[in-house]
Amino acid sequence: MRCFLWSQGNSGKSNSKVAWEVVCLPKDEGGLGIRRLDSFNKALMAAHIWKLLNKKNSLWVTWIHIHKINDRNFWDIPCRGNMSWAWRKVLQLRHIIRKFIWHKIGDGQRTSIWYDHWCHLSPLAEVVSYRDIHRAGLLPSSKVADVMVSRSLVWPIDLSSKYSNLLSIAAPSISAGTMDTIEWKSSDGVIQPFSARVVWNSIRPHDNKVDWFYVVWFPGCIPRHAFNLWLVVKKKLKTQDRLASWNVNASLATHCTLCESQPDSHDHLFFECPFSNQVWCHMRDFVGLPRMQPSLELIVDLLSPFSKSRTTRCVVSKLVLAATAYFLWRERNDRLFKKGKNTVDHVIGSIKSSVRLKLLSCRFKKSKAGLDILKQWNISEALLS
Template sequence: MSLGFSINATVADISHIASWPSSWNHKYSSMATVAIPTVHDNLDHIRWKHIDGSLHDFSVSLVWDCIRPRSNIVVWFSVVWFSQCIPRHAFLMWLSMGERLKTKDRLKAWEVSNGSILLCPLCKCCDDSHSHLFFECTYSCYVWDRAKQLIRIPMDSNKWHEITSTLTPIAVRNVSFVIVVKLVFVASVYFIWQERNNRIFKKAHRTEVKLFDDIFSMVRLKLLSIRFKSLKGVDVMKIIGACKPQGPMLKEGAEVALKWHQCDSMTDVMDKSGLSITPSCNAFDFQAHP
């Protein structure tokens, strides 16, 4: 026995006492504030005390939500994470938005003297950096210009911060045009980074045209798995022969039908975001209800 109880004592053994042993109170002054447990016939449940003091049924997700690091909410969240995103593309885009990709210009901190090592592997004209790679490089600029023409993104700039600043306000809208724009933009970033790494580590090269075809083939395949709601005023939008992908990714001439919703037209989507439409592109075919 030790202080009135054995080392094997259970909660039930002490639940009948009216107060803690005086020797306990003398040795542990905090015991005076601890209530004596009561025993009932109900089954015990594991409960988790949230950071706000509330009790909840235990779950791993709830524990993680309590202990995870927290930062300020970023305005570009919807550009990266959305329900129709391609996960591996979204993860790379998340790194890109924070400019955390390991481009060669980071070697300057190590005092690398050979300037050729720092050159962009795509154009071999300028130093490899985040701003150059997206989309000031002649190679990536061509790919992005093709993408802009295809999906009618009304912007002239190829500078990273200006592009993301333009897309951020409209990214929160869950309409088919915005979804397509985000899929194409994020896929462009992913495939350009992939091509850059392939040239460095695998000595493999793709032309700008081939890379763009691969980007658009991937987007088409993703769109095939998305179900869009119908919308009054516009029947269907078809992505037709603006890009004819090669290889096994998608058969040439495949079409993806998209149902518009939440707005009456693509013009409505952009006008509500303060942007304008450049109609000089035949990539989309609209058919209005009679």
């Protein structure tokens, strides 16, 4: 890309358009859906921990249990510098995924009382001290079955008197002859089948869903138009008001190059500027969108409620909005950097030509709406199916 899209770090001033953390968010959360390699690598490595806890019948797991774990609790193994690089990386990953790994109690013989997640207070090792564990006659290696009596949790008096919150733990359903199992529980409490994708989705940064997702990204969108509209909606294009805060060359014009009368900004360019307003109003009326104030936010709010629809009218409206934003931005840059100047009619012609070429690659249902669209855009009826 000609301009930097993102920045790797947060230190100091950055001239990037969008922060790397935002770029790596899913598209429906306002990002571009690019997966960070370090996060996805952790998700892949989590499969090793999952196999260790499940005690899969493999040579690697058996070797690790004999030479590394050696009857110690996996969550309590200290991470030392003299360990192999791979094993140290696995251990360093524990604090990230531990809260998502829960034990489903069967007979209670494999689940640690203190280190495993099996109740709402887990891990109990963060609640009860080692000294109190030993005073109560229990061991760090004690299992859930060790405090179960007649299907009820019975805590030693020394513990229940000092840690009254232990009494709030509901007794798990014990099933004799059934082994304890582990399961992946997302942050909202949903049990999910374990996979690298599920792990990645649990440990990655999250943000709120955006209403305009389907306005920008949809099957049939023109990628470069959609990408530009994404920047427009997030107000990340390098308009002169943003460049001024970056201490760039003061010789650059600060006024809109389209109307040459108002300061250059996102709100002005889309679509308060007289030039861009003429272009948008023509395209708006051409595709039959309701009349409204020349504001991109209002236009997006208008399209958002039915943006999931795959009707021809909806798709064409979104294509026209993205194409209009794209060619206005290109015209603005041509005037600023190449000293070229096109008329309103020329920009409108470019928008219509681009959208028409996209429509030529689509198939339309044989209906009155489909026939009207083909006639409006001067497309052969051979595309009807």
